[in-house]
Amino acid sequence: MNRxxxxxxxxxxxxxxxxxxxxxxxxxxxxxxxxxxDSLREDFKSDYLTLIASAYAATGDADRARARLAxxxxxxxxxxxxxxxxxRLADGRPEAEARALAQLATMLGERPLPLIASPTxxxxxxxxxxxxxxxATPTATPSPTTSPTATASAPFSLSTKEKICNPALxxxxxxxxxxxxxxxxxxxxxxxxxxxxGQDIFFTGLKPELGPGFADFTMQExxxxxxxxxxxxxxxxxxxxxxxxxxxxxxxxxSWLFTYQQSTSP
Numbered sequence: 001m002n003r004x005x006x007x008x009x010x011x012x013x014x015x016x017x018x019x020x021x022x023x024x025x026x027x028x029x030x031x032x033x034x035x036x037x038d039s040l041r042e043d044f045k046s047d048y049l050t051l052i053a054s055a056y057a058a059t060g061d062a063d064r065a066r067a068r069l070a071x072x073x074x075x076x077x078x079x080x081x082x083x084x085x086x087x088r089l090a091d092g093r094p095e096a097e098a099r100a101l102a103q104l105a106t107m108l109g110e111r112p113l114p115l116i117a118s119p120t121x122x123x124x125x126x127x128x129x130x131x132x133x134x135x136a137t138p139t140a141t142p143s144p145t146t147s148p149t150a151t152a153s154a155p156f157s158l159s160t161k162e163k164i165c166n167p168a169l170x171x172x173x174x175x176x177x178x179x180x181x182x183x184x185x186x187x188x189x190x191x192x193x194x195x196x197x198g199q200d201i202f203f204t205g206l207k208p209e210l211g212p213g214f215a216d217f218t219m220q221e222x223x224x225x226x227x228x229x230x231x232x233x234x235x236x237x238x239x240x241x242x243x244x245x246x247x248x249x250x251x252x253x254x255s256w257l258f259t260y261q262q263s264t265s266p
Contacts, residue, residue, distance in 0.1 A: 044192070044201065045072065046084055050097050051194045051226050053081065054235040057100040062107055064196070078108035094155075094233050155233035156189070156260035164255040165244035171218045172241040172253035174227060178204050178213040179261045185213025186262070190230040195223050221253060229260060 049072065056065040069077045085101035156178055164175065178189045187205025204215040219225065225239040236258065244254035 046088070047192050047228065047230060048072065048194060048199055049081060049084060050088065050101060051192065051199075051228055051235065053100040053104040054097065054228075055194070055226050055237055056104050056107070058237050065104060065107070068194075068196070078105050081105035081108065096234075155231050156186075156229055156262050157233055158236065158258060159261045160257075160259045161236070162257045162259070163242055163244075164257050165252075166255065167244075167246045167252055169255055172221070173255040174217040174219055174225065174239060175255060175257045176204065176215050176227075176229075177211070177257065177259045178215075178229070179259070181262050183261070185211045187212040189213070189215075191215060191217070192228050192230065193217050194226045219253075219255075227258065232260060 049069075052065055052068045052072075055068075056062070074080050081101045082105040085098040085105065088101065089095065089098040164173075174193060176191055178186045180186050185204070187203075189204045191202050191204070193200050193202070200217060202215050202217050205212045207214055207216070219239075219241050221241045223240065224237075227236040227239055228234075239256060242254040242256070243251050245251055
């Protein structure tokens with residue numbers, strides 16, 4: 001084969017590759033629809049399992065908990081929940097989460113390990129700290145104009161839960177407002193919502209016209225939801241569409257607004 005033939009072959013291969021990429025990325029890309037909980041990333045899956053355990057701790061409904069766990073498709077849910085309880089506690093997560101996971105593991109037949117309320121952080125020294133010498137203690141003059149700042153590891157706590165009866169909203173919503181210690185909206189905070197047949201994740205800051213700390217999720221009537229922030233210190237259960245009445249006495253679907261705020265640094 002001469003040089004002209006080789007050149008034509010290379011050009012043909014390049015055109016075929018470019019055409020295939022254009023078709024698979026632009027014309028007919030792969031779409032993921034209604035993905036199941038077992039396809040979640042590991043940290044999201046841990047949050048989902050924690051929500052299942054917290055819902056079981058609140059309701060005691062073992063059959064519903066088993067049905068929800070079946071969606072995750074883990075081979076040994078009892079042992080997995082027991083290990084997750086220890087890991088969440090070691091990571092500094094709220095003790096109530098670990099106890100809920102341990103309670104669900106016990107119901108499934110796992111003998112839980114003892115939970116330590118105040119574990120030593122991973123990587124921290126276990127020896128008794130030696131106090132510094134008084135002569136080496138630095139001094140600092142605090143600035144009276146410094147505003148309170150959010151501690152990096154401090155969780156967001158629920159400050160208010162408010163029923164919203166706004167007929168201008170076309171759909172019932174779970175709305176969240178996440179604020180730092182100074183009262184400023186915090187974007188990029190992940191919220192996880194779970195119901196009987198599914199789950200969803202949404203983030204603050206995607207509607208900047210409503211504020212950087214705002215996010216919302218559309219509810220369906222007749223469905224009960226559980227809500228938790230990835231950096232929150234509690235779980236909200238039993239969230240559902242509430243009935244409101246307009247000025248003409250006509251009923252319409254109401255929403256909920258959950259406001260979270262972070263604690264100040266010491």
